[in-house]
């Protein structure tokens with residue numbers, strides 16, 4: 001008896017003890033494995049000119065009520081003894097691993113359906129599972145057998161022909177747990193229709209039927225007949241006008257393991273001399289839980305002439321549309337190997353075509369279904385903005401009209417084009433502000449003057465936003481200006497003049513705060529608020545915040561300017577005490593800086609010192 005690898009053991013335990021209500025998905029998983037095994041052999045036969053045709057392949061389901069077993073049999077590629085060990089003793093698929101991680105953290109058993117949980121799901125319904133397999137071209141067959149937790153055995157066995165036969169010894173039914181249903185022909189038929197109708201090889205089962213006897217039509221006899229349970233026509237080969245939205249949705253949720261129906265379905269095809277393909281693409285409603293991590297793999301399923309070539313062909317999607325799920329079936333030359341797919345020029349054309357389709361769909365949504373587009377942007381907008389920024393902006397022109405920001409003046413999301421259309425003649429720049437929320441941006445001290453001039457302000461909430469705008473540089477020849485940047489470009493700004501007395505005070509404060517700010521000045525942009533922080537140079541305070549969260553970039557600092565409102569009573573106060581009480585001025589300086597840092601959402605180094613200072617001042 002051999003033990004399962006630790007990882008597999010844990011997934012297996014979850015399966016065995018599963019209280020998951022959709023145990024029925026085990027059949028889908030086994031049929032999909034059988035389908036892959038047939039695909040692999042068919043693919044091999046096309047490459048090596050073995051004389052198979054598609055009609056030589058089938059999947060068979062056998063029910064044995066007496067022995068309470070259910071079998072799934074295929075005449076696909078099969079497995080050698082080593083493959084049985086390697087494939088069934090460890091978790092082969094990253095999906096299963098993700099599933100395990102997620103489960104351990106969330107304890108939410110209902111997410112099982114989101115993942116391709118694979119072969120182990122057989123243990124949700126069985127006490128014991130046997131896999132009898134003979135690899136194509138080998139003479140020996142092997143039997144893998146396991147009752148779950150203890151481990152598994154592999155030994156030599158007899159089997160006619162190649163392929164794999166999986167036998168599930170079903171668990172006994174108990175209260176609230178019915179396993180007998182999987183011995184019912186009717187139920188199995190129903191499950192195949194529900195989950196596996198599109199499998200492109202026949203799924204056959206002997207079905208018991210009754211008919212009138214030939215010699216006496218008052219009497220009935222039972223007989224068995226082999227039925228094909230699935231329709232075998234893949235959805236994408238059917239006529240668009242005959243496919244209902246429900247069918248697309250069902251296909252999406254079953255195939256891509258999502259709970260929610262897709263936000264948008266794109267069913268497209270191209271026929272021509274250069275390229276010939278059918279594609280069904282989906283924009284998910286929600287980003288997958290691992291979407292913004294390095295574990296997420298983008299890609300579309302690629303079939304050629306109905307044979308699955310690869311599960312995830314990454315080259316069919318640009319990174320910025322990496323959220324799209326779906327498949328492409330094309331008449332590519334079949335002798336391309338799975339590895340060289342990316343170098344195929346036909347594939348490049350298909351990819352370009354698909355990108356255009358996705359882009360057109362998004363623009364149409366933006367134009368005609370703004371609410372849906374906002375939903376989309378909430379989930380995947382970061383990706384689009386990142387697309388503008390990455391690779392030194394090569395794709396920025398394709399993407400710049402797809403981004404939206406919240407507008408303070410209009411109190412809704414608008415495009416850059418809409419911002420520019422709303423600009424008055426006097427306004428030279430596109431203004432934006434960074435903040436953690438729209439509400440916090442609206443009340444930023446720096447925002448007051450800009451808004452008072454009647455200019456609109458775009459709210460930048462995500463880390464990537466300012467990087468994307470900096471990459472764009474301008475839109476429609478209008479430069480972007482941060483309200484916390486050096487120069488707002490407002491005429492009123494220059495009005496502030498600093499007297500000699502002011503200069504002395506500001507120099508003194510600058511000396512007190514010299515490690516924290518590079519300059520202290522009287523502000524031209526503040527109206528009622530006492531202080532704010534702005535920055536000089538290209539590297540903004542927001543960027544400093546972003547970089548402080550990344551490894552190896554913590555040392556990067558913006559050149560900060562502390563701006564004080566000359567008309568605020570606090571400045572009057574400082575002026576008054578400046579000559580006789582420098583200690584107080586020091587305290588005021590520190591308090592003003594900390595307040596400005598708080599407004600910017602910057603971390604403060606010594607909160608308790610700040611608290612003591614404020615309380616001391618308040619109790620005077």
Ligand code: ADP
Nearest residue numbers: 033034037078079087092093116118119120164
């Ligand atoms: P996967 O998601 O990779 O299918 P499974 O746990 O379901 O994960 O299966 C693990 C591996 O076992 C498969 O990748 C495949 O190589 C092999 N396998 C499973 N079922 C069969 C089968 N019926 N015929 C041949 N190989 C199979």
